[in-house]
Every structure is written in structure tokens, then in C-alpha cells.
Amino acid sequence: MRTTTVEEESASTGVAEGNRRWHALAGLVSAALTLGVGQLVAGIASPSAAPLVVVGDAVVDRVPAWLKDAAIRTFGSHDKTVLLTTIAVVVALLAALAGVLARRRLAAGVGVVGVLGVVGVVAAASRPDATTVSPLPSALGAAAGTYALVVLTRRLTRRRAQGPGEPSPGRGAAGGPPRRGVLLGGTAAAALATGGAGQALVTSRSAEQSRARVVLPAPADPAPALPPGTDPADAVASGLTTYATRTADFYRVDTALVVPDVQAEDWSLRVHGLVERELTIDFDTLLAKPLRERWITLTCVSNEVGGSYVGNARWLGYPLRDLLADVGVREGADMLFATSTDGFTLSAPLAEATDGRDAMLVVGMNGEPLPREHGFPVRMVIPGLYGYVSACKWVTDLEVTRFADKTAYWTDRGWAAKGPIKTASRIDVPKSFAKVRRGRVPVAGVAWAQHRGVSAVEVRVDEGEWAQARLLPSASSDTWCQWVYDWDADEPGSHSIQVRATDGTGTPQTAAVVAPIPDGASGYDSVTVSVE
Ligand SMILES: Nc1nc2c(c(=O)[nH]1)N[C@H]1C(S)=C(S)[C@@H](COP(=O)(O)O)O[C@H]1N2
Numbered sequence: 001m002r003t004t005t006v007e008e009e010s011a012s013t014g015v016a017e018g019n020r021r022w023h024a025l026a027g028l029v030s031a032a033l034t035l036g037v038g039q040l041v042a043g044i045a046s047p048s049a050a051p052l053v054v055v056g057d058a059v060v061d062r063v064p065a066w067l068k069d070a071a072i073r074t075f076g077s078h079d080k081t082v083l084l085t086t087i088a089v090v091v092a093l094l095a096a097l098a099g100v101l102a103r104r105r106l107a108a109g110v111g112v113v114g115v116l117g118v119v120g121v122v123a124a125a126s127r128p129d130a131t132t133v134s135p136l137p138s139a140l141g142a143a144a145g146t147y148a149l150v151v152l153t154r155r156l157t158r159r160r161a162q163g164p165g166e167p168s169p170g171r172g173a174a175g176g177p178p179r180r181g182v183l184l185g186g187t188a189a190a191a192l193a194t195g196g197a198g199q200a201l202v203t204s205r206s207a208e209q210s211r212a213r214v215v216l217p218a219p220a221d222p223a224p225a226l227p228p229g230t231d232p233a234d235a236v237a238s239g240l241t242t243y244a245t246r247t248a249d250f251y252r253v254d255t256a257l258v259v260p261d262v263q264a265e266d267w268s269l270r271v272h273g274l275v276e277r278e279l280t281i282d283f284d285t286l287l288a289k290p291l292r293e294r295w296i297t298l299t300c301v302s303n304e305v306g307g308s309y310v311g312n313a314r315w316l317g318y319p320l321r322d323l324l325a326d327v328g329v330r331e332g333a334d335m336l337f338a339t340s341t342d343g344f345t346l347s348a349p350l351a352e353a354t355d356g357r358d359a360m361l362v363v364g365m366n367g368e369p370l371p372r373e374h375g376f377p378v379r380m381v382i383p384g385l386y387g388y389v390s391a392c393k394w395v396t397d398l399e400v401t402r403f404a405d406k407t408a409y410w411t412d413r414g415w416a417a418k419g420p421i422k423t424a425s426r427i428d429v430p431k432s433f434a435k436v437r438r439g440r441v442p443v444a445g446v447a448w449a450q451h452r453g454v455s456a457v458e459v460r461v462d463e464g465e466w467a468q469a470r471l472l473p474s475a476s477s478d479t480w481c482q483w484v485y486d487w488d489a490d491e492p493g494s495h496s497i498q499v500r501a502t503d504g505t506g507t508p509q510t511a512a513v514v515a516p517i518p519d520g521a522s523g524y525d526s527v528t529v530s531v532e
């Protein structure tokens, strides 16, 4: 029996080229089926273990810090989309390669798919929230994909074995319908169907449903009524940040590629380490504790001078001090090591968690259960510390330990072990490069020095004398405050305006210009405006 060699085919009118394309397509639809079946198995068995997601998460946790920083700088909040797309493109290229390889040596193609499957299985198994079923989506997905690749390759090669000179059923010859198109199309449709069904299952088992069932109790210790005088209408209309940040506008910073899907019914927190009595608390027990509600302004250590990674909300929670009293902290401990369901860790200093400030295990934000992306069902908040050392979202484990014994996620990547928030101020209006009319120009913004409080804000124009701005009221020293300065702009031309705050201890904000890494940015915010 005669078999066609590649050389013979190449010689014959680009048929080989065409065949190669079909085989590449077979690789692609097989990979799509891998992901689809993986998603379906994830939906049934392990919602957080869909193949693309576990691989993406594994990549996020392994890329060097400089690359991660560069990605965030370049792509901003699109960094996760860019990463997922990159992974999808790489997988697609490898899949096409597998298809082409399988054409000549089936084992080689299957090998490439197998390696992809193993990568998924290892990534799934090495997740911090891994269970025995976590590797299943990648394993079964890869099995389905391999099977598809073998069947499709055999069909395509059998066609080819008929020889280039014979009529091609694929092109609608008398032998029948365009079979290879149907085969590949059918596989692609199966991939879509399994993937779609899996996605629907994942969503229906979601935290969103669980969140809708939560009824928050009234706080035993409610937040103070806001003193009148915040949010002057004219300043807000021209762009001054409102005192309270709407939940939908609240900044989000985390390492989670996909927002962790935790149901309140499944949640529990283990408190252990240097304690007298270990404790595990579930969501209902937590809600039954006397809860406290407070206005607290959160800030990210990676916020640039003038940046927007800062927001003020009303948080409802159980004081960490009370929780730690329940377990009894032992001698020598100085750190609270918090771990979230997705494996993120942070190191919070015990001193600040227990000195009487409103450090809390939080269940509510602005009167509602925590939104998923802000840590549903439970997160931490400690006033006065940057989020990366205080505000663990989706927290499920608290270990009382010592800074000498443990380091957390961002500390391992070059950021400081401790992160008290630096005194800062920001100009919201006028915007930089605005053109303003001669006369009285309102300059306004926010200033923060959480837990020390803001005692003064000053403004200067063209590096002249500092002049006092008017501070608007705030709920406590744990929140930012708004400020307004009426500038008499009587000289036409370009002017620079700078701002600085002084904290409650009388220490002015530093002028030293410093980048966010390792312990927070500093320097004065400024805008340049032109008066006409
Ligand atoms: N699980 C988890 N918690 C986390 C983070 C994270 O990456 N993962 N990031 C921290 C950082 S750096 C900040 S600034 C705050 C941001 O909280 P927000 O997204 O609710 O504004 O969450 C903190 N908690």
C-alpha cells in the first residue's frame, strides 16, 4: 500500500500547506474542548479550578516583581485582562503546533497537549485552596482534548492518505458533505457548549447568591452622625471628591486574577499561633457578636502622589481586639499573619490591631454586605496602615506570630514589612492644565493622615508663602478630610499650586519626593493652571 510523503505533497500545489492549516485548526478546537470540558468539570466539582484561571493565577504568583510592576504601570487596571489574553494566545499557539505535529507523529502532538494538561494539574494542585478535586478540571479537560486531537488527526490523515490527486470530500465532492469542516465545527460547538454550561454552573454556585442571602445586624455601636459641612455643593460640582466614597467608585487593588468566590455559608476563620486557645469562627457566629460601625479611609501603599487609590467608607465589623482577647495572645507575639482564600498573605502589627483603634474583622461596607471584590464575606480593616499590611480581603486564617518568624506576600517582593500611612494631601480642583477665569478661584481637595488626623492644610501658589486652607469636618482622625482654599487669582498666565497637610501630632507632610516602593510615596501634590 502506498502512503503519501510530505515531500510528495509539498511538490503538489500547496496541498500540504492547506492540510497543515486543517491540522492546526484541529489542534485549536481540541484545546478549546480542553478548556470547555475543564470549565464544565470546574462548575460541577471545583468552581475556582477552571484550567485557564489556575494557570493564570500560578503565573501571577511566579512572575518577578519588576515584571509585575511594569505590567501594572503599562496596562493599569487592564493588567489582568492582558495577562489572561496573553495566556490564551500562548495556549492557542501551542495548540496549533500540537495539531501540526500530530499530523506526522501523533505522539508528539498528544505530548504537547499532555504537557499543557500537566501544567494545569500542577497549577491547580499547588493552589493554597486546593482540595483533592482541584486537579480534576485540568485533568479531565486535557483527556477530552487529547481524545479529540487523536480522532480529528486520524480523520484528517485518512483523507490525506487518499492522495492529493483524488477528489476531496472536504470540498463538496460527490462523496458527501464537507466532512472535516463539520468535524472541526462540531468539536468547536461542543467546546462552546461545555464551556458555557460550566460557566453558568460556576455563576449559580457563586458568592453573589450567598451575598444576596446575608442580612446584616444593626451595629451595637453605630458610626457617628456626620457633622454638617462636608461636601460643599459648588466644590463637589466642580470636582471635589465627596467625603463618603460610593461603593461602586471605591478603588480595588489585589492580586486576584478572578475575584475569589467564597460563600458565607462555607466561610470560617481560624485564629491560631501564639494563643492560649485556638478558635474557629463561622459567619453566623461572627454576625452574632456585638458589631461596631466606623468611617475609615483606606489607602494603598502603591498610590502615587495625587493618585486615586484611596477611599472612605463606613465599615461594619467585630473589633480585632475583642477577637484576640477571645483567643488570648501569648507573650512575645508582635504580628498578625493573615491569609486569604486565594493564598494572599499580609503581616499586620499586633500593636496597631489591639491599641484600641477601630481595627476590625469587617462584614459590611456602606450598610451592605461586603461586595465580592472588596472581600466578601469577611475582610480586615485597620485604620492608619496601608492596605497591604492591614486590609486582608477574603480572610480565612489569622496566625498570631512574630515579625522575626514570618514574612508576607508583598514583603517578599521588596515592600516594607510595616506600612503606617504617610500624611498626604491631594488637589482635586482645579484640574491640572485647567484654564480659570481671573478672580476668586476655589482650590479644593482631600488630605489624610489616618489615626493621627489632619490638623491643618496649607496651599501655596508659585512657591510663595503657605496659606491656610479651610478644613471641613470629618467623622474621626481615621478618615480623610476635605479642604477648600479661596485663591485670588489676579495675575494672568501660568501658575503652579501646591498643597501640604500637617497631621494631628503637628508634623507637616514631607516635601521629599519618593516613589511608592517600599513604604509609600511622598512629596507635594501640585497642579499647573492658566489664569486668563
Ligand atoms: N486577599 C487580598 N487582600 C488584599 C489584597 C490582595 O491582593 N489580596 N490587597 C491589599 C491591598 S494592597 C489593598 S490597598 C487593599 C485594597 O482594598 P480594596 O480593594 O477593597 O480597596 O486590600 C488589601 N487586601
Ligand SMILES: [Mo]
Pocket (backbone or CB within 6 Å): 253, 299, 300, 301, 302, 386, 387, 388
Ligand atoms: Mo495596597
